[in-house]
Each structure stands twice: as structure tokens, then as C-alpha cells.
Amino acid sequence: TRQLVRQAMVYIHSHYTENLTRDDIATQIGLSADYLTDCFRQELGITPITYLRRYRIRQACELLKNTDQSITHIAMNVGFSESSHFSHTFRREMGVSPRAYRLNNQH
Numbered sequence: 859t860r861q862l863v864r865q866a867m868v869y870i871h872s873h874y875t876e877n878l879t880r881d882d883i884a885t886q887i888g889l890s891a892d893y894l895t896d897c898f899r900q901e902l903g904i905t906p907i908t909y910l911r912r913y914r915i916r917q918a919c920e921l922l923k924n925t926d927q928s929i930t931h932i933a934m935n936v937g938f939s940e941s942s943h944f945s946h947t948f949r950r951e952m953g954v955s956p957r958a959y960r961l962n963n964q965h
Contacts, residue, residue, distance in 0.1 A: 859897040862887060866894060870910050874917065875937045880906055914938065915951045922960040929956045 869886045870878070883906050884894040898906045914936040921932045933944035933956075948956045 859900050862889065862894070862897050863901040866898070866906060867909070870906070870913060874910060874914055875935065877937070877939070878910060883910075910937075911947060912951060915948055918944070918948060918956065919952070919959065919963075922956055923963045929960075932956070 865887050866883050869883060873882075880891045880895065884891040887894065889897070895905050898904060898909060902909060904912075917936045918932050921927055921935065922929075925932075927935070929945070930941040933941040936944075938944035938947070945956055948959070952959055954962070
């Protein structure tokens with residue numbers, strides 16, 4: 859399962875900006891969506907979609923720290939289709955809004 863999860867992670871890392879579903883990831887690795895989720899839960903304790911969401915937020919954190927791109931632009935660049943959904947998800951994962959994160963992490 860570790861190898862399968864690693865393959866899925868590589869795929870997520872190179873396609874996170876796209877509109878990915880659990881089925882898309884599973885198909886790419888040659889698994890059923892349910893088996894993929896079981897593998898992720900066994901290896902990481904989270905679902906593939908939770909992993910994808912957290913990866914997108916990590917990428918957004920880097921962009922917020924290191925670029926002057928608008929928050930809406932960053933949301934689109936990391937695979938969110940709406941900036942309001944991005945802001946809500948970001949706040950849930952990071953405990954602060956994207957704007958507050960940027961203000962607190964500028965060099």
C-alpha cells in the first residue's frame with residue numbers, strides 16, 4: 859500500500875491545479891476509488907481528497923509568502939474554482955485567513 863499511496867501522491871503533486879476527483883486519482887494508479895481511500899487511510903490516516911486539499915493549502919502558503927499575487931489568483935493557481943471556498947478551506951486548515959497569513963509571514 860505504501861507504494862500505491864506514493865504513486866498517488868506523485869500524481870496529486872503534479873496535477874493538484876486541476877479539478878481532481880478521487881476517481882481521477884484512483885484511475886491513474888489503476889485502483890478502485892474505495893481501495894485508494896483505504897490505502898490512504900492505512901498509510902496516512904486521511905483520505906486522498908483531504909491530502910489533496912492540504913497539499914493545495916501548503917502550495918498556497920508558499921505563494922502567499924513569496925509572491926504579490928492576489929488571493930483570488932492564488933486560489934485559482936492551486937486548484938480552487940472559487941476564492942470564497944479557498945478562503946473558507948484555508949481558514950479551516952490554517953486557523954487564519956489567507957490575508958492574515960500573508961501579513962504574518964512576509965519577509
